[in-house]
Amino acid sequence: MRRLALALALLTLAGPACDWEHAALMNSIPIKGKPSVNPTVHVYLGLDGLSHRAVTKARARGAFAGWDVARFIPMxxxxxxxxxxxxxxxxxxxGYEYGHYDPRHDKLYNTSVEGVLVHAIPPLDSLAHLLPETVRAPVYYEAFDHHATDYISSVWSYERPVFGWYRALDHLFVALAGRSEKQxxxxxxxxxxxxxxxxxxxxxFVDVLVTLSERIQDFKRRHPERSFVFTLFGDHGMDSVRKPPQYVVDFRDQMRAVGITPVDTLERADKVAGPAAVAVLHTRVTYVALHTRPARVAEVARLASTAPAADLVIARGSSPGSGYPEDLEWVDAWREGALAARFGYQRSTDTYWLPADVDWAALDLPVAFTPGAESGVFTDETLFAASAERTYPDFFFRARTALEPISVEFPAEAVVSLRDPYMSVGFLVPIVGGLDLASAASHGAMSGQGSVSALLTEERSLPATVRSDTLLELFPALSEHLLQRGLTLLPGADGASLDYAGLP
Ligand SMILES: [Zn+2]
Known part of the structure; x- marks a missing residue:
């Protein structure tokens, strides 16, 4: 609770010290620019939780007519x-979220109220030095010219989300009008x-999307001096699977029941007889990250996969034996106590080695082998195309890169993908209590609509399914904009690029 007090103190302290509404207004004061200097303005909106299915329903109601739409598969x-x-x-x-495990200090961070409350802290550089390093605003916030309207917008968002949406839209279009004079x-x-x-x-959500579409058209009508080209993209979908209270679980309880001791540190894990792991519960999502010693990974993953809430457990694996190159990196997928699948990735060639004796069809992954062959070698494009519209979209790339330090400094050794309608209870949410909060839908799991976001654009044509890692390749103007905002762009996952035109 000490951190909660700190965060609340910062919130109240920040009020009189600066005036964010005023700052936002100054940022968006329409200093008149010449439309001939920037006759076209590209607008990129990142919409959290933009599910492809909601977009499809909004389009059925006439929204975003004439735009190109793709299924957008997140990590x-x-x-x-x-x-x-x-x-x-x-x-x-x-980590994957604010709540994370740091192996350098063998410690869990932001595992209670402060992990959620930090979302209510404004991303102002002037205040950053007052916050512990572990609760600072993420760098991706800096990619956006505009994202919060005042110090308590996040609190509004959680208590009155639809009201918050319309309020945010008002501010968004004011900011756009101001910035587009020059940008x-x-x-x-x-x-x-x-x-x-x-x-x-x-x-x-469909309702507010329809409204967003109308507001965009309205904005364009009121600003005929320039042409505005919009692109919308999301970070994940939303499974729209209601979570009954008995399915909102603390995964640590299920770990105990299947013989894994949940611990807070690996030092503690070493002292426990039998398998032990640090579980990061995160927020109310449909996955749980497990950190464990390398020697214990397979055992922990196997046991965790026998928990009622587990669908698949993705974990670092090892070679099944001879017949494979030595430079392959192996990934295991455990289900109900058995190794449901394994594959090796060859980084130098961006190809995947799949054993033929795995029941790939049981995972809804249609891959074909040469008759009699013990294994097959597949390109990233082949496997992307095979899985793009299946139960586990982009299964191979996503399973592999979940365990790599790409957008995450300390990836887990194993990630549990939950089965419907289970959801992780998450760390405590301070704003409103009860198991009903945030139980209409969730995301995080490898399967289902939670793993299918949307990409919509007026800028260009799109492939049917897009790997979200490739957004900046498809939209170089956005990439250039991020560089102009002073961001350093990381190379991303090895082998993330896809030859969309050459997909089988
Ligand atoms: Zn999100």
Whole structure:
């Protein structure tokens, strides 16, 4: 509770010290520019929790007519902070979310109220030095010209999300009008859609999307002096699977029941007889990250996969034996106590080695082998195309990179993807209590609509399915904008690029 007190103190302290509304206004004061200097303005909106299915329903109601739309597949686990960081190639986040395990200090961070409350802290540089390093605003916030309207916008968002959405839209279009006098690219972030999805319903989210489409058209009508070209993209989808209270679980309870001792440190794990792991519960999402000693990974992953809430456990693996090159990096997928799948990745050639004796069809992964062959070698494009519209979209790339330090400094050794309708209870949420909060839908798991976000644009044509890691390749103006904002763009995952035109 000490950190909570600190955060609240900062919130109240910050009020009189600066005036964020005023600052936002000054930022968006319409200093008149010449439309001939920037006749076209590219607008990139990052919408948290933008699910492809909600977009499809909004389009059925006439929204975003004439735009190109793609299924947009985020990283696994499909969760906000790590995913935005991955999409935008910005500086790495410590863990998948604020709550994370740091192996350098063998310690869990932000595992209670402060992990959630930090979202209510404004990303102002002038205040950053007052915060502990572990609760500082993520770097990806800096990718956006506009994303919060005042110090308590996050609190508004959680308590009255639809009201928060409309309020955020008002501010967004004021900011756009101001910035477009001088800028030819504008980027903004909206959190509220994610909250509406978690707490309210898909229909409510469809409603606000329809309104967003109308507001965009209205804005264009009122600003005929320039042409505005919009692109919308999300960090994950929303599964729209209601979570009954008995399925909102503390995974540590299930670990105990299947023989894994949940611990807070690996030092403690070493003293326990039998398998032990640090579980990071994060927020109310459908995955759990497990940190354990390398020697214990397979055992922990296997046992964790027998927990009722587990669908798949993705973990670092090892070679099944001879017949494979030595430079392969192996990934295991455990289900119900058995090794459901394993594959090796060859980084130098960006190819995947798949054993033929795995029941790939049981994972809804249609891959074909030469008859009699013990294994097959597949290109990233082949496997992307095979899995793009299946139960586990982009399975191979996402399973592999979940365990690599790409947008995350300290990836887990194993990630549990939960089964419907289970959801992790998460660390305590201080604003409103009860198991009903944020139980209308969630995301994070490898399967389902939570792993299918959307990419919509007026700028160009799109492939049917886009790997979210490649957004900046498809939209170089956004990439250039981030560089102009002073961001250092990280190279991202090895082998993330896809030859979309050459997909099988
Ligand atoms: Zn999100």
């Amino acid at each position: 696994f686990p499909a969760t906000s902070d790590a995913s935005w960081t991955r999409i935008l190639h910005t500086g790495r986040f410590a 030819h690219t504008f980027s903004a972030y909206m959190l509220e859609g994610d909250v509406i999805g978690h707490i309210r319903s898909e229909e409510d």
